[in-house]
Amino acid sequence: MNEHPPLILVVEDERDLADLYAAWLGDDYRVRTAYGGQEALDQLDPDVDAILLDRRMPGLSGDEVLVEVRERGIDCRVAMVTAVEPDFDILEMGFDDYLVKPVTKEALRETVEGLLRRGSYDAGVQELFSLTSKRAVLEAEKNASELADNEEYQRLTERIEELRADLDRVLSEVDEHDEFEQLFQGFDG
Template sequence: MSDGQPTVLIVDDEPDLADLYAAWLADSYDVRTAYGGEDGIEAADEDVDVALIDRLMPDTSGDEVLSAIRAAGYGCRVAMVTAVEPDFDIIEMGFDDYLVKPVRREELRDAVKQLLSRSEYDAQLREYYALVSKRAALETQKSERELEGSDAYAELCEEIEELSGKLDETTAEFTTEDFERALQELEDD
C-alpha cells in the first residue's frame, strides 16, 4: 500500500480499456497499469493488493501472468477480467474472481472491494487462530488460578474477543461467493 491506499494492478493489452479501469479506481486506490503480460509480471510486487488481469493477451497470456504472480509468492488477490467465457480449465487456476467483459464501473469497483475484504479477513483469521492457539496452550498447561492471576492472559482474551468482533464485521460484507471461497481456502491450507 502506498499513502495508506491499497494498490491495484491492472494488466490489459488494450491501453484504452486499462486506462478506463484505472480512471474508475483512481479515486480510491493507488493504481498501476501494465499494457501487456510481460509488463504485468514486471509491475507485480509485494505491494500489490489486487491484480485485475486480462486473460487473452498476445505474447504473455493472463494465465501466465497469474502463474508468475503466484510463483513469486505475492499474496495479492487476483481477478481475471476477460472476454473469455469461463470453462472447466478455470477450476485449477489460482485466481480469486472471474469477471466477463464488458465490465461496468460498479461491477469492477465492487469486485476490488470484495477482494480487499477477503484479504483483510484472511489476515484477521490467521491472527485469530494464532491467538486462540496461544490461549489453548496456556489453558492446558496452567491452572485456572494461574490464568486468573495473569494480566497477560487477560489481555490475550480481550484481544481474541476484539478480533472476533472484527471478523464478524468483515464477514457481514461477504456475499455467498465470498464465503464459499473462504471455506475453499481453509480446506486448501
C-alpha cells in the first residue's frame, strides 16, 4: 500500500489557473504543476495517479500529451479540463473525464476523486465509466438529431450496452451475500 497521498499532475499553460488548481488540491494530494505540454511529459512518470490536462496549449497540445501518456503505458487516469467545447472527436481520445472551463473547486475535486476511484476498478469497468462520461458530454453539447446521425456515437452507445450487460452478468453470478463478501475478501486493507 502506498503511504503517500495520490499524485496529481496539473497541466495548464495559464500559470495562475494551474496554481489555483494546485492550491485547491494541495491539502489532500501531492501535486505537480506543468505549465505546458513538454513540461508535462518531462514530469510524467509511473508515480502519477491522475492528470488534469488542458487541451489547448501552445507548442505541444493536450491532445498530443494524452497520446504520449497512453503510448508510454503510464497507468493513470486523465481528465481534460479545457475551454474547448467537446465534439465527436473526443470519442477516439483516451481520457477518462472531460470538464469544460470554467470549473469550480468542488467540480475539480469531485473529478479527481472519481478518477482515483476509477483507477482501482478493472479494465471493463474503467472503460464503461470512460465511455459513459464521453456520452454524457456529447449529450449535453449536441442535439438529438446530431447524435442520431453520428455513427461513432451509435457505436459508443452499443459498446456501453455491451459493457453494462457484461457487468450485469458478472454481478448476477454473485447471487448471495456470502459469495459477494468472499469475492472481495482479499481487498481488505
